[in-house]
Amino acid sequence: MLRFSIPMESAKPNVFLYDTTLRDGTQGEGISFTVSSKVRLAEKLDSFGIDYIEGGWPGSNPRDMAFFDQIRKVTLKRAKVAAFGSTRRASNAVEVDPQVKLLLEAETPVVTIFGKTWLMHVTEVLRTTAEENIKMIEDTVRYLKDNGREVVYDAEHFFDGYKDNPKFALATLEAAQRGGAEFLTLCDTNGGTLVGEVQNIVGAVQKHFPKTKIGMHCHNDAGLGVAVTLAGVEAGAVMVQGTMNGYGERIGNANLTTVIPNLSLKMGYPMACAEHISRLRDLSLFTAELANQRHDSKQPYVGASAFVHKGGVHADAVNKVKHSYEHIAPEAVGNRTRVVVSDMSGRASIMMKAQEMGLDVESKSPAMTHFLDELKQLEFRGYEYEAADASFKLLIRRYVNQKADPFKVLNYKVIDEYGEWTDDVTAEATVKVKIGENIYHVVDESTGPVGALDGALRKALSHEFPQVNDVRLTDFKVRILDGQKGVKAIIRVQVESTDGVNIWGTVGASDDIIEASLEALRDAFLYKIALDHGETE
């Protein structure tokens, strides 16, 4: 039954990928790149097989021009670098427009300019006439062409403009075409257009310009950034603009890490990067790191949760038939199946988890049986290993591989005090830690008990394990486990730590929040020490 399957050898046109992470992506809240990061990301995008890289808007900030100065010295394999800007101002001849001058000074092979499609924007925002707007588009495209540039014309607010006045919207595209633009890009600038509207409008544009290459530039404000991009391609567009991880203004741009596998793996469109799609997750992580953003675990295809199975029915089925609960093979995008250990886990999911970590454990061995018993006890007492891989690996090391922990906390004491007169809290922690035959008894203070314990533990451990000072806590969460029992119920603490390279999660559980915190902190340091001894992978 092949009715709905995708023919692998198709006559579909090649799709050009146009990445604007370095320009539109930086409009996202909290997103910025240093100049050297911009260059590194451009090189990475090039080696992945991206066709066009929009590097910035010359003049909008000093970093963008510095990027163009540097990228000119780099030999890229395939990608063409584009500078982005607007058409000339209404008041200027194009030859003397300062912004157009900067676009040429960027010395890029490609220039992308945007112009107004929506009449309301022309009259209310630009405060000029429809006729002048048309001239601004044609003049600017032609001038850039005459200066040897490949020109991509971005029709801002195309869909809103077309819905308002299709005749005027098409006239702006005709102006860009007369000027000589290689691509006419239809922008859903406000991100609110629906799939059916895009199907109809791109179809109409395609009919009007049967020989011109059409592009799509979409945003995600209605949660449809990817869907409308795909709809545009199906209606005839051959260029896709978007950003890595969907970074961009407001809710973000069409996410290329989702668009690419959909177009290539599922819809069968040829593209230059097709052979590198197994490096997609790597590219996504790399971009997040350069942008100093937490990588979104819920990102389609490339997120850490994309192929995760929580114990029970699904994990069991995936074990039986690999694609029973996976829409593609995770390896195709450089991802992998993960099984998380939850209170519904059986032996099957534990074994899968151990295998996934590359641990050589035999399902029927006595150590494994002992470990499973121990694990059930621990889960009953409130530990949860779903987001605490590091604590789980330490458990396996202890119970299955039977290695002793390199240190032990013998005792601790925390004093936390608030006084009305000072209106201030002070926390002091003392810990006694045994490392081999040595005992370290130290004290530290902080604004809170967890900070004080963390400081005291570091002090004690750094005598023999100075690497603990590289560990930084990045997240700290607390849950009470059985709401019915109130404050005497079990408290679970989840800690996330990093040493700048690795990120790991640990867990502690106790009826005392301080003890639970101490356990999670202790595991975070134990894991760092094990990591440095190459014991955990």
Place this chain on the structure above:
Amino acid sequence: MLRFSIPMESAKPNVFLYDTTLRDGTQGEGISFTVSSKVRLAEKLDSFGIDYIEGGWPGSNPRDMAFFDQIRKVTLKRAKVAAFGSTRRASNAVEVDPQVKLLLEAETPVVTIFGKTWLMHVTEVLRTTAEENIKMIEDTVRYLKDNGREVVYDAEHFFDGYKDNPKFALATLEAAQRGGAEFLTLCDTNGGTLVGEVQNIVGAVQKHFPKTKIGMHCHNDAGLGVAVTLAGVEAGAVMVQGTMNGYGERIGNANLTTVIPNLSLKMGYPMACAEHISRLRDLSLFTAELANQRHDSKQPYVGASAFVHKGGVHADAVNKVKHSYEHIAPEAVGNRTRVVVSDMSGRASIMMKAQEMGLDVESKSPAMTHFLDELKQLEFRGYEYEAADASFKLLIRRYVNQKADPFKVLNYKVIDEYGEWTDDVTAEATVKVKIGENIYHVVDESTGPVGALDGALRKALSHEFPQVNDVRLTDFKVRILDGQKGVKAIIRVQVESTDGVNIWGTVGASDDIIEASLEALRDAFLYKIALDHGETE
């Protein structure tokens, strides 16, 4: 030019909303709810206007059955509660199938059962025959109908199954229809189906079952969860299953906080919650707090970044023409335009919140202005009132109605100690509390510092307010607010309490976890005292 605009008065069918946050949502990594949080969320969903609330899978874990026991005692305005489960096992007659028995014991008006559509799953995973699978579906639906339930049939892997073998896939739906199912829900269980496929397949199903109500249950693995849901509705489906904030397995379920405004505000489908859509952001934040999840700022419509403008061109244009860079009016979903980076609440949203709680506050009064200033300070220091209604009401009492708190905590001290020899932790807390002119200086101990503080506070208060002994803590959650800063960042504690009749949430924030806990506990007791004086409603 109305060609693509949406007619406001349309003949479109009503869409039923089916929320499965409490069941499928909890399959998401890191998502879990206490029983009392489940009840609170169900009440909130009901008052928002959701039609069906799937509460859990009886027997899969102890919490789900406890939820059904409690929700039965609650009078909901509109929503019908559904219990979820599978068809009988191949080896059992339906009358003796233990899982089906549990479904009836949940005593819900609606039961939703899933069955297999994909032949490969029948033979490889269930390891039974096509014929037996058909019987399992029909038997189970009919048995539940005979027992007076409204039955929603969820056809698992419907799209993959249909692509593999449309005849068998339709035969499974026919079985459910023969059994008497009210809804046939088409599930894209693996989340990989494309928009065009859904359009074709739902169209075909609709043709085959012209008189049966069709539902959609989609996942977001291809980044199309919302798009395929909308495509299904346009092709004839009248029920939408999804979760708040898109929580759910792997990448998550179709996000109802995106689906609802798309269907209602943009596509003109009538739905029961239409009049409450301006409370959508509030509902989304409430759900995130109960799930102890960071609210995703990039969530369409309801995220903090949804209508943010990073200054410059767009902010200026938005100033000139409000809808120039906004796809809808943010207020329509309870959100707002932000130009500068700030999370502070505006007067309008506070007023909305106060009105929602039935509080009579005047927008322009000096007390209200003072209150808003205070609130901005508090939010800046880490307090958040989305799920802490009680603390918010206490604030209004203090600042708007200018009533003094009936007690004050002058100082406290906590000592928490662990010793290797006893292998035990002890926590001792002393508090000095002022009530009127009296001062009570007491000490208590517990297994942890929060319990010790709680005990000491009760001891001190019960001299004059014995009702505090009726208060029971039902949930306790802690978040660190700025992950980058590590343990010295602000810590927010959310406490949920009950006196057996009412349930209320309170909040505390500090760089000291003990101080933040004390504040949340203090508010919990203050609220109970105010409740008994009839001062808060």
